[in-house]
Amino acid sequence: MSAVPSRWLITGMLVTLALGILLWLFDLLGLSAPVINGFLLIFSIATYAVIGMACRTTQPEEYYVAGRRIPAFTNGMATAADWMSAASFIGLTGLLMSEGYLGDGTRAGGLAYVLGWTGGFCLLGLLFARPIHASGAITIPQMLGDLFGSIGLRRCAALGSIICSAIYLVAQIYGIGLIASMLSGLTFELGVFMALGGILLCSFLGGMRAVTWTQLVQCVVLVLTMLAVAMAVAWKTKGHVVLPVAAAQAMAQVNERAAQIDVDPLEQSTREMMRIRLDELNHKIADPVQARDQERERLLRQISLLKSENAPLRDIHRLESSPVLRDGDIHRLVNAWTRERSQIIDALRRPIGFEGRAEPGAYPRLANTLALVFCLILGTAGLPHILARSFTPPTARQAQLSVAWAMLFIVLVYISASALAVMLKQSVLTDLVGARLDALPDWADKLKLRKLGLLSLHDWNGDGTVQWGDIQLGNDLLMLAAPDIVHISPLFTGLIAVGALAAALSTADGLLLTISNSLAHDIVPTGEADQANPLRRVMLSKILLMVVALLAALVATYRPVDILFWVACAFSLAASTFFPVLLLSLYWRRMSRTGALCAMWSGMAMATYYIFMNHPWVQARLGLSPDLTNWWGLEAYSAAVFGVPIGFLAGWVGSALWPSAYPRPGANGAGRANTL
Amino acid sequence: MLKIRVMEHRPDPSHLESRRLWRAVWIVGLLISGTLAALVLAWAHPEATVWHFLGVTQLVPVFYLCLSVWAAWPLGDEAEE
Numbered sequence: 001m002s003a004v005p006s007r008w009l010i011t012g013m014l015v016t017l018a019l020g021i022l023l024w025l026f027d028l029l030g031l032s033a034p035v036i037n038g039f040l041l042i043f044s045i046a047t048y049a050v051i052g053m054a055c056r057t058t059q060p061e062e063y064y065v066a067g068r069r070i071p072a073f074t075n076g077m078a079t080a081a082d083w084m085s086a087a088s089f090i091g092l093t094g095l096l097m098s099e100g101y102l103g104d105g106t107r108a109g110g111l112a113y114v115l116g117w118t119g120g121f122c123l124l125g126l127l128f129a130r131p132i133h134a135s136g137a138i139t140i141p142q143m144l145g146d147l148f149g150s151i152g153l154r155r156c157a158a159l160g161s162i163i164c165s166a167i168y169l170v171a172q173i174y175g176i177g178l179i180a181s182m183l184s185g186l187t188f189e190l191g192v193f194m195a196l197g198g199i200l201l202c203s204f205l206g207g208m209r210a211v212t213w214t215q216l217v218q219c220v221v222l223v224l225t226m227l228a229v230a231m232a233v234a235w236k237t238k239g240h241v242v243l244p245v246a247a248a249q250a251m252a253q254v255n256e257r258a259a260q261i262d263v264d265p266l267e268q269s270t271r272e273m274m275r276i277r278l279d280e281l282n283h284k285i286a287d288p289v290q291a292r293d294q295e296r297e298r299l300l301r302q303i304s305l306l307k308s309e310n311a312p313l314r315d316i317h318r319l320e321s322s323p324v325l326r327d328g329d330i331h332r333l334v335n336a337w338t339r340e341r342s343q344i345i346d347a348l349r350r351p352i353g354f355e356g357r358a359e360p361g362a363y364p365r366l367a368n369t370l371a372l373v374f375c376l377i378l379g380t381a382g383l384p385h386i387l388a389r390s391f392t393p394p395t396a397r398q399a400q401l402s403v404a405w406a407m408l409f410i411v412l413v414y415i416s417a418s419a420l421a422v423m424l425k426q427s428v429l430t431d432l433v434g435a436r437l438d439a440l441p442d443w444a445d446k447l448k449l450r451k452l453g454l455l456s457l458h459d460w461n462g463d464g465t466v467q468w469g470d471i472q473l474g475n476d477l478l479m480l481a482a483p484d485i486v487h488i489s490p491l492f493t494g495l496i497a498v499g500a501l502a503a504a505l506s507t508a509d510g511l512l513l514t515i516s517n518s519l520a521h522d523i524v525p526t527g528e529a530d531q532a533n534p535l536r537r538v539m540l541s542k543i544l545l546m547v548v549a550l551l552a553a554l555v556a557t558y559r560p561v562d563i564l565f566w567v568a569c570a571f572s573l574a575a576s577t578f579f580p581v582l583l584l585s586l587y588w589r590r591m592s593r594t595g596a597l598c599a600m601w602s603g604m605a606m607a608t609y610y611i612f613m614n615h616p617w618v619q620a621r622l623g624l625s626p627d628l629t630n631w632w633g634l635e636a637y638s639a640a641v642f643g644v645p646i647g648f649l650a651g652w653v654g655s656a657l658w659p660s661a662y663p664r665p666g667a668n669g670a671g672r673a674n675t676l
Numbered sequence: 677m678l679k680i681r682v683m684e685h686r687p688d689p690s691h692l693e694s695r696r697l698w699r700a701v702w703i704v705g706l707l708i709s710g711t712l713a714a715l716v717l718a719w720a721h722p723e724a725t726v727w728h729f730l731g732v733t734q735l736v737p738v739f740y741l742c743l744s745v746w747a748a749w750p751l752g753d754e755a756e757e
Binding site for chain 2: 101102110111112114115118119121122123125126244247248252254255353354355366369370375377397400401403404407408410411414415418419422532553642
């Protein structure tokens with residue numbers, strides 16, 4: 001068996017090498033970007049599908065836990081690919097660039113994500129990997145159910161697992177749709193369903209076995225892509241490929257440039273104009289009917305003036321198409337003004353370099369960052385699809401070791417992404433800020449034209465030059481613009497998109513499998529026919545997997561807004577639902593079945609309540625004020641700050657009031673809790 | 677005689693358990709204190725972005741990696757399960 005991982009690993013590296021040579025040849029032949037991107041999309045999806053078909057199985061042990069024979073190194077690579085979603089692969093660079101390190105006054109900055117997304121693996125490896133593997137279960141809900149001999153607890157855990165994974169899955173499929181449509185030129189909806197075919201071919205046919213080997217190849221693609229792009233940017237901008245040194249050099253230049261921009265009178269006038277517009281919007285939102293009527297009168301006067309002056313028809317049409325004249329619906333107008341107001345507030349708070357702004361409110365900013373780090377760390381250790389990877393290695397030690405290997409690959413990607421953010425920001429600050437609007441750098445013109453909204457400019461003070469406040473960068477996909485910004489081969493854009501696609505597909509595969517296995521294995525009752533023929537259960541898992549995938553794709557086609565928000569909420573939910581119950585169940589001998597149920601339900605309920613009550617849509621509908629629902633100024637996605645302690649408390653109280661009547665079997669079957 | 681020698685080399689389970697517990701306490705303690713120290717220092721010196729980059733975005737993840745390796749490292753004569 002030991003030959004199998006090396007075979008797939010070598011295959012992955014050869015595929016990447018072959019892809020690199022092909023891309024180089026395409027570049028030499030001068031093929032157009034859409035042709036190359038379409039090729040990359042089909043090539044990568046076909047590769048994953050071929051692996052899926054080669055690993056097809058109907059054996060339960062193979063389908064659910066890949067035969068429990070995946071060595072630590074391979075399992076580590078699969079875990080890393082499972083973990084690194086599109087949001088973290090391409091989103092982190094953009095987030096660091098736009099929010100800086102310490103955040104913008106209310107939201108947490110990039111440091112919270114870097115630390116939160118990596119720190120959780122220490123806890124996972126230390127606390128959970130060994131006992132989860134030793135339980136011999138197939139899913140986390142089954143492990144908890146077996147531990148206490150409770151089918152109710154198992155179903156409750158399955159429900160929690162499905163909710164956490166479903167939120168995350170929709171976000172991943174949305175990301176896949178964006179990338180697939182960008183690469184292929186198809187519409188977003190078609191991109192979603194095309195990529196869905198790739199996911200299904202892999203996870204439907206081979207379950208965990210196929211997903212593991214696909215994730216192995218995807219991990220190679222992810223790590224090599226990120227390193228290649230970051231090194232190419234370092235080579236182009238600094239003349240060497242030592243990433244920390246190149247980025248530290250760039251950081252010194254960023255600081256110098258940011259200091260110049262900060263005191264530039266043109267930048268200050270831009271900010272002044274933004275503040276004036278902000279006041280206007282505040283007045284309009286306070287009295288929308290009067291604001292609409294005044295705006296309408298002003299526009300009509302302007303239009304009649306233009307008509308009397310025989311102004312160009314284009315200018316008159318522009319005014320006539322204003323929503324105030326065209327529609328006039330108050331609700332829609334208030335929404336549009338509110339959206340514009342939050343964009344301006346974001347732009348005003350955005351740091352020029354990576355520094356924190358010395359403004360009042362430093363306490364809530366630090367509190368929000370600490371809370372987010374807490375949620376991300378405990379959420380990582382509680383995400384069911386990551387925990388499920390501990391079932392696949394042959395021994396408990398290998399399961400623990402695989403977490404350390406996973407950490408290595410994740411750290412490689414994240415430290416490269418952090419370095420890339422600094423080098424890209426230096427280029428933006430030196431090339432774009434201060435440029436004349438009629439003589440922009442060529443990359444800025446290209447990005448403005450792209451339909452992804454990577455860059456938009458608004459000349460606030462009308463001076464004809466670009467100031468920092470005028471720039472609006474599309475954070476989520478900004479990394480795709482890196483090759484244009486630093487003038488490296490456009491083939492890297494395709495490579496980044498392939499890496500992002502690998503990240504989204506690998507995470508979506510793991511999530512889909514977790515949801516369908518929870519449904520088929522833990523929620524649907526086992527009949528006599530299932531016990532007689534375990535293949536029936538595998539078939540049910542496969543059917544449910546397809547149904548869940550189609551449903552998730554359908555939800556993603558509605559383009560849910562604020563993806564990063566929902567991903568962070570999924571972490572908080574996972575932390576609140578699973579972390580207390582797992583820790584107490586595995587390491588506290590007196591934890592009882594009732595205590596476990598109390599811990600899980602109360603943690604999940606608390607986190608759900610906090611997220612729900614602090615969502616702007618709910619607040620608007622129920623007429624709630626954020627002052628009432630927002631505790632200690634913490635954001636909705638930091639719900640685990642309340643959910644986790646409540647879960648621990650409820651677990652303790654439940655076990656104290658309703659202790660176990662008999663010694664519980666325990667994960668190691670010895671009637672006692674595990675050891676570290 | 678041979679039997680006595682074998683007994684001498686067998687690890688004491690309670691001793692192993694205690695070593696594992698201490699390792700866990702150290703790792704969790706270092707994880708918490710390292711994270712807090714990194715963030716609090718970053719807030720205390722918001723202008724020191726070169727150090728934020730080198731210290732927090734580069735060194736702290738490597739520090740976490742070291743903690744993960746330590747957590748997975750076999751303790752003394754801990755056997756493969």
